[in-house]
Amino acid sequence: MRSSVDRNRRRLLKQLAAVPLASGVSLMAGGQQAHAMTCGTGKSLVCLFLAGGADSFNMIVPGNSAYNTYRATRGELAVDDTSLLEITDAAQGTFGINSLLPGLKDLYTQDRLAVVANVGTLIRPTTKSDYLATNSLPESLFAHNTQQKLWQTGAGIVSGGNSFGWGGAIGDHAANCNGNLSIAPTFSIAGNTNWLTSTNNNYISLNADVAVERMFGYDNISKWIPSDRLNRIGPSLESLIAQGQAARDANMLNEVSNAVARATNATAELHTALNDNPLPQMQYDGKNKLAAQLHLVARLIASREQLGMEQQVFFVLMGGWDTHSDQNQRSPELFTFLNEAITNFQLTLDDINKSSSVVSFTASDFGRTLTSNGNGTDHGWGGHNFVFGNPVAGGQIFGQMPNLATSNNDDDAGDNNGNFAGRIIPQLSVNQYAATLARWMGVEEAALQRALPDLANFAQQDLGFV
Numbered sequence: 001m002r003s004s005v006d007r008n009r010r011r012l013l014k015q016l017a018a019v020p021l022a023s024g025v026s027l028m029a030g031g032q033q034a035h036a037m038t039c040g041t042g043k044s045l046v047c048l049f050l051a052g053g054a055d056s057f058n059m060i061v062p063g064n065s066a067y068n069t070y071r072a073t074r075g076e077l078a079v080d081d082t083s084l085l086e087i088t089d090a091a092q093g094t095f096g097i098n099s100l101l102p103g104l105k106d107l108y109t110q111d112r113l114a115v116v117a118n119v120g121t122l123i124r125p126t127t128k129s130d131y132l133a134t135n136s137l138p139e140s141l142f143a144h145n146t147q148q149k150l151w152q153t154g155a156g157i158v159s160g161g162n163s164f165g166w167g168g169a170i171g172d173h174a175a176n177c178n179g180n181l182s183i184a185p186t187f188s189i190a191g192n193t194n195w196l197t198s199t200n201n202n203y204i205s206l207n208a209d210v211a212v213e214r215m216f217g218y219d220n221i222s223k224w225i226p227s228d229r230l231n232r233i234g235p236s237l238e239s240l241i242a243q244g245q246a247a248r249d250a251n252m253l254n255e256v257s258n259a260v261a262r263a264t265n266a267t268a269e270l271h272t273a274l275n276d277n278p279l280p281q282m283q284y285d286g287k288n289k290l291a292a293q294l295h296l297v298a299r300l301i302a303s304r305e306q307l308g309m310e311q312q313v314f315f316v317l318m319g320g321w322d323t324h325s326d327q328n329q330r331s332p333e334l335f336t337f338l339n340e341a342i343t344n345f346q347l348t349l350d351d352i353n354k355s356s357s358v359v360s361f362t363a364s365d366f367g368r369t370l371t372s373n374g375n376g377t378d379h380g381w382g383g384h385n386f387v388f389g390n391p392v393a394g395g396q397i398f399g400q401m402p403n404l405a406t407s408n409n410d411d412d413a414g415d416n417n418g419n420f421a422g423r424i425i426p427q428l429s430v431n432q433y434a435a436t437l438a439r440w441m442g443v444e445e446a447a448l449q450r451a452l453p454d455l456a457n458f459a460q461q462d463l464g465f466v
Contacts, residue, residue, distance in 0.1 A: 008097045029253045039177035044301050044312040046360035047167060048196060048290070048342075051148070052322030054364040055377055056384035058331065059101060060115055062088075062401060063094030070404050073351040073422070077327060077377065088398040089115075096263075100335035103343030104386060108395055112355075114465045117399035118215050118411075119433050120366060120426030121155035122148060122384040124457035131413045131425060142379040144260065144322070147210035152195035154431050154452045164433040165335055167313055168198030169451035173443045174311035175201045183266045185309050187300060189293040190317035203313075204266075208292040212270045282348040284340050290296045290318040291341035301358060311441065319348070321364060327376035329420040359440060359466055361433075370404055370412075371422035381413060382426035385433070387465050391440065398465045429465065431455040436463045 058079050063086065071078040085105040097105040101105050107113035121138040131137065139157045149158055154166045171186035186196050186203035196203040206212070226340035259311025277299045284291035293316040304312060318338065323330055340358075349355045366382025382402065388394070402411040406420045413423040431452045432442050439462060440450050448455070455461055 015390050038169075039173075039310050039442060042173070042303065042304055042357050043441055044358045045170060045437060046294075046314045046316065046358065046364045047281070048294075048360060049148075049152075049190070049193075049195070049253070049315065049317045050321050050338075050364040051317055051319045052144070052364070053366045053368055053379055054321040054334075054362075054383065055323060055327065055368040056364070056403075057370060058366065058367040059098050059104075059386075060384055061094055061096045062404065065097075066093075066404075069355050073404050073406050075372050076373050091127055092397055093219040093313075095397070095401075096450055098335055100332060101339045103339045103346075104388075106343075107346065107388050111395035112390055112392060112421070113394045114388055115397040116148065116385045116387060116391050116428065116433060116465060117397050118382040118402045118424060118427045119385050119399070119430060120428075121150040121156070122426055122429040122431070123454050126425055128414060129410070129423060130412050132416070132418075142366065144365055144379075151363055151365065151430055152193065153197075153399055154434050154454065155219060156454055161275065163197075164199055164451070165193070165195040165197045166451050167193075167195035167315060168201070168203070169447060170438050170443055171196055171203060171313045172198055172200045173438075173441060173447065174309075174313050174458065177310040177442070178308070179310075180218055181308055183269055183309075184308060185311055186313045188315040189296050190315060190359065193315050195315050196313070206296060208289070208296045212267060212274055219314075233321050245280065251340055269307060273306045276300050276306065279352070285337070288337045288340055289315060290337060291344060293317070294341050294345040295348075298345055298352070301354050302352050304354075313441075323368070323376045324373065324378060325376045337463050341385075342388065349389075355386060355390040357391075359387065359437065360393050361385060361387040361437060363430075363433075365367060367424060369422035370424070371406075371420075380423045387437075389466075392466050393464065398463050402427065429454070429458055432458055432461060432463055435461050440466045 003280035004447055009056065017279060026339045027260065041134045057074070058077065061084055062082070067081055071081075079096075079098055081096065083099045083396055085095055085099055085102060086094060087105060087108050088094050089443075093211070097108065104113055108115070112399065121141075123136045123138060126136070138155075140148055146158055150156065152165050153163060155163065167186070171184070174185040180449055184202050184204050186201065188196055188203055188205045189208050191205060279295065279302060282291075284295070297314045300312065300314070318341070344354070345360070349358055362385045364383060364385075365379075367380040367466050369380045371377075402424045403409045411424050413421050413425050432453050435448055435452055435455055438451070443451075
């Protein structure tokens with residue numbers, strides 16, 4: 001039978017993993033580092049998660065005669081053809097990028113941005129008849145919380161063995177590449193995320209609105225941290241130290257001491273590196289939270305060598321995409337902020353000569369319905385995503401653009417009566433999308449298959465966009 005000291009030690013270790021490092025910095029729970037593997041040149045991967053279900057069908061729109069089908073289906077939600085920026089795909093013809101996304105159009109024509117069409121959560125390739133017969137469908141389709149978790153874990157169900165993020169698997173590889181560093185190479189600039197969870201390593205949570213400050217004087221903690229931040233740090237450390245003392249367990253006290261030492265060293269390194277790389281050239285609207293997050297990401301990428309990192313993985317998030325109502329009024333600001341954030345982030349990477357080693361990509365809970373609910377759209381399934389950066393095979397569309405017609409449409413899930421539902425069945429799986437990005441980072445095949453067990457159900461396991 002395990003002793004109470006053993007139980008306290010396990011609980012303490014879990015608490016230590018989540019203790020704030022300092023102002024604006026937290027280390028989220030994980031475990032021990034895995035065995036090292038061969039790594040290539042420095043790389044950074046950035047996930048831009050558009051929370052709520054982004055209407056990507058109004059981000060990129062079919063051209064020529066297909067535009068008329070799109071307009072008839074979308075009705076008052078359709079983007080006017082005079083508000084589209086023309087692009088072409090050698091295999092699929094002419095399309096238009098929303099005029100509120102000119103930076104994305106420029107990256108596409110520079111061959112630095114690719115469109116990955118009709119991606120979504122899938123357990124295996126799925127047809128309309130499969131959907132109507134409920135054969136091998138992901139859990140709780142069209143539900144925000146479930147679909148976000150399935151997107152970020154690459155799983156078909158919420159619970160089970162594959163409950164860790166595929167970003168976490170990439171982060172494990174990055175940690176191995178980086179060697180014995182005091183700072184984890186995985187960063188969330190948007191709080192807790194399933195995407196970066198891992199059984200092997202921690203990730204660091206940073207706040208774009210709070211500066212990273214050195215962590216000194218923790219033995220008399222209340223005298224150096226402002227009162228508004230003290231509640232997040234002081235009690236956590238003081239409680240952990242008290243537990244170790246109460247248990248009279250030298251090992252527990254050593255864990256506390258080592259954790260505080262690691263936190264002190266890591267915070268000092270981050271503080272110095274970020275101060276050395278303010279990157280004031282990245283200008284953006286102060287209300288643009290995504291741009292603020294990407295500004296911090298750019299500063300960390302600029303600090304990659306200074307921090308001794310070979311690889312880095314980042315998660316940022318932009319909310320507000322659940323446009324059930326007032327979609328035509330809300331979309332312009334969403335699209336404008338998305339364009340500003342991506343454009344200025346990529347220009348900053350160009351300026352600091354990091355463009356050749358950074359790949360960024362969008363993801364979202366799901367696409368939206370093609371049809372209007374009267375004032376907006378409802379939860380869909382498949383949707384389009386963008387991958388950008390110099391390593392990307394840009395200027396083309398990967399995957400087949402879906403049929404947007406209201407009749408005789410095998411791409412539409414349909415309702416229980418066989419009527420048009422406006423929910424597009426994904427052609428490409430999150431697993432395929434994830435595997436392509438993970439391979440670029442150098443994740444070995446065995447680890448990839450463990451992280452994405454449903455990947456084996458798809459014949460094409462690398463989409464080739466990077």
